[in-house]
Amino acid sequence: MNLNPKTKLIIESLTLKLNSLANELSAKGKNIINLTAGELDFPTPLYIQKEVKNKVNLNxxxxxxxxxxxxxxxxxxxxxxxxxxxxxxxxxxxxxxxxxxxxxxxxxxxxxxxxxxxxxxxxxxxxxxxxxxxxxxxxxxxxxxxxxxxxxxxxxxxxxxxxxxxxxxxxxxxxxxxxxxxxxxxxxxxxxxxxxxxxxxxxxxxxxxxxxxxxxxxxxxxxxxxxxxxxxxxxxxxxxxxxxxxxxxxxxxxxxxxxxxxxxxxxxxxxxxxxxxxGDKTKKFIQILKKRRKIVAKLLQTIPRISYDLPKGAFYYFINVSRIETNTEKFCEHLLEAGLALVPGEAFGSPGFVRLSFSASTSKLIKGIKIFKKICKKY
Ligand SMILES: Cc1ncc(COP(=O)(O)O)c(C=O)c1O
Known part of the structure; x- marks a missing residue:
């Protein structure tokens, strides 16, 4: 087809693609722990829900x-x-x-x-x-x-x-x-x-x-x-x-x-x-995120051949797995087959790394990192 040549210069965002792939697999019944999320997993704060419900007549x-x-x-x-x-x-x-x-x-x-x-x-x-x-x-x-x-x-x-x-x-x-x-x-x-x-x-x-x-x-x-x-x-x-x-x-x-x-x-x-x-309610979210950040650090410590820094902000661990595998797109495919979705560093210009979002419940984080550990060990 004679499309705009610019369409060839861009590809779908790898982070969104992986997230939807993981969701698709889950919808098909495969048990996937999705730690790719670039958003908080908390519900819309109640005071916002209330205000907006009162205004739905505005159009x-x-x-x-x-x-x-x-x-x-x-x-x-x-x-x-x-x-x-x-x-x-x-x-x-x-x-x-x-x-x-x-x-x-x-x-x-x-x-x-x-x-x-x-x-x-x-x-x-x-x-x-x-x-x-x-x-x-x-x-x-x-x-x-x-x-x-x-x-x-x-x-x-x-x-x-x-x-x-x-x-x-x-x-x-x-x-x-x-x-x-x-x-x-x-x-x-x-x-x-x-x-x-x-x-x-x-x-x-x-x-x-x-x-x-x-x-x-x-x-x-x-x-x-x-x-x-x-x-x-x-x-x-x-x-x-x-x-x-x-x-x-x-x-x-x-x-x-x-x-x-x-x-x-x-x-x-x-x-x-x-x-x-x-006044924003981020402080409450941060308290929960801090606890999760700590749990993840504890779990990651038990995995040999990886390295990472404790995140100082946002809700991502960026884990260096280059001693295990430098082609992290391939590595993330293997993780997905085993039931864990992470984002490969290639998406950010850094192969050899994977991004793990800790915007997820503690039980998901524990299960996900268990899979991660198993696959790292197998490599
Ligand atoms: C660094 C960065 N900037 C901008 C955005 C876009 O955010 P929004 O959802 O507000 O469009 C994102 C979302 O992932 C992001 O990670």
Whole structure:
């Protein structure tokens, strides 16, 4: 078929594909422990359910990039969290962080531009850059999954239009140190390089030394901040996120969205307002996640030939299995046959690793790691 050649440049997200494959196998009756989830396994908080149920009679379009009250609330929240003075005109409400990222890239990228992705990095960045006619440039993180400034310096050029920073990071669960962010700030200080800060996991933190990369942006006009209610508020399926950026970018995002999806579901916007009004409940989630993180560490300790760091944020263990198998796509197929779904490191540009999500019940984690241990032993 004579399709758009761009369709050949992208493949379905490996993380979503594995997740649906695991779900398909479960639906067919195979017992699969699915530890691929990129979302919290907690139900929608009751106070949100209640508020939204009261509003189901509302059925009209809203302004394209969000109802005014929500945009004002988000602007207020940004000042609280980042001490960054923005107004509703700097806010665009989008269908999750994914749309926020895509539309921001649409706004700034031109053919020939390059965007640096510290790697391992989230699978979608690369494809969004390609879809916007620019070139993804991978810069390896160091062994601790911190920014490696030398690697970034090696790839920065006149063509560099943006750097994507995701801290805590998917898949490593680690975050960038303040020292590395200060060093980055120095090298981009007088350059027209956008910092795209994907702060989607910034509220799921287990280590007090965390500082968001947004605080280290040398020039606010080149800062694009992405966030959503998907991860920290357990609302992934409600599709509500936002971009904070200068007005020109928000105008371009608005135009794009007005001709594509239009506004985010009104009910999701109401849910987001409720969260900001009542104060988020992430702390409760973190308490549970911390316990699970500890249980997983204890179980993983008993498996020879693997290594990993305790995640400092998000809800992923990124496990180095390269002494067992470097082709982790193949390794994950074997795990799936044995009843465990994990995401191979190839999805994030790091073969030899697997990502285990601990957003799952304790019993699932125990059963899943038992299978993992068995297969590791067999190799
Ligand atoms: C690093 C990162 N950024 C953005 C997203 C997109 O999140 P959303 O569900 O809000 O679109 C994800 C989701 O997996 C993610 O892991």
């Amino acid at each position: 009209k379009y809203t302004p394209t990039v969000g109802i005014s009250t929500l945009k004002h609330m988000i602007a207020g929240q940004i000042y609280k969290d980042y001490k960054w003075k923005v107004t509703a005109e700097n806010v665009a409400v989008t269908a999750g962080g994914k749309q926020a990222l895509f539309e921001s890239m649409f706004a700034i990228l031109q053919e020939g531009d390059e965007v640096i992705i510290p790697t391992p990095g989230w699978v979608t960045y690369k494809y969004q850059i390609i879809l916007n006619n620019a070139k993804p440039i991978l810069a390896p993180l160091n062994k601790k999954f911190d920014l490696d400034i030398k690697e970034i310096q090696k790839v920065i050029s006149k063509r560099t239009k943006a750097i994507i920073l995701n801290s805590p990071n998917n898949p490593s669960g680690s975050f960038y140190s303040a020292a590395s962010l200060i060093a980055l700030k120095k090298i981009i200080k007088n350059k027209a390089i956008y910092l795209i800060v994907d702060d989607i996991y910034s509220k799921i933190i287990y280590d007090k030394t965390y500082r968001t990369p947004a605080l280290f942006a040398p020039q606010k006009k080149y800062l694009i901040l992405i966030n959503s209610f998907s991860k920290s508020q357990a609302l992934a399926g409600w599709r509500v996120g936002y971009v904070i950026a200068n007005k020109e970018i928000i105008q371009a995002v608005t135009s794009y969205q007005s001709h594509t999806t239009g506004n985010v579901s009104l009910l999701s916007q109401i849910a987001a307002q409720e969260i900001i009004k009542k």
